[in-house]
Amino acid sequence: MPPGRCPPVHERDRQLGGQRTAESFNATFKRETLHGRKHWASEREARLDAFRWLNRYNTRRRHSRLGQRSPIAYETALDTA
Template sequence: MVIDALHAAQRTRGSLHGAIMHTDHGAQYTSRAFAAECQAAGVRQSMSAVGSSADNAAAESFNATFKRETLQGHRAFTDEREARLAAFRWLHRYNTVRRHSRLGHQPPITYEKNTRPAPATLAPAA
């Protein structure tokens, strides 16, 4: 599933060259297959210290927010498809609608559009 997510990011962004993927030491992130896919995409892997939630505070905060906003007060999902759909809907809202104080009270998609440098263009040859 993490390789699928990496490929989806490539399709969305085009190139991931130079990106840093910071993860924990979960088996999916330490697998040879994932390392090979990251290398092929030009993504540098970065991993938190084992057992250190402080080293991975951003991810821990994200996971806590996800759990609080999708699971608290929610009945059990009827199947995997329903759970995946709820996660997808939340993630879409998190990235496109939900304002983040750390980003100047903008959704991540808006922040990225406003801060991404314009592509360099070459002047026409004389």
């Protein structure tokens, strides 16, 4: 694309969609992990909390995009359909 030209609208929408998704994920992570905490006893403890949250988010937490089902429940329903 020549310098000074804006990308087509559909390209901008796709780029913003990814950014919105990342911002939503980060906001959820902060809200559900920090719970008002100011610090952890160690970096290891902070990393473990982040890992536990991510594991729950990816497997057991209900997602609106999946009809308020967890990813495991959603995949199970697909397998039995």
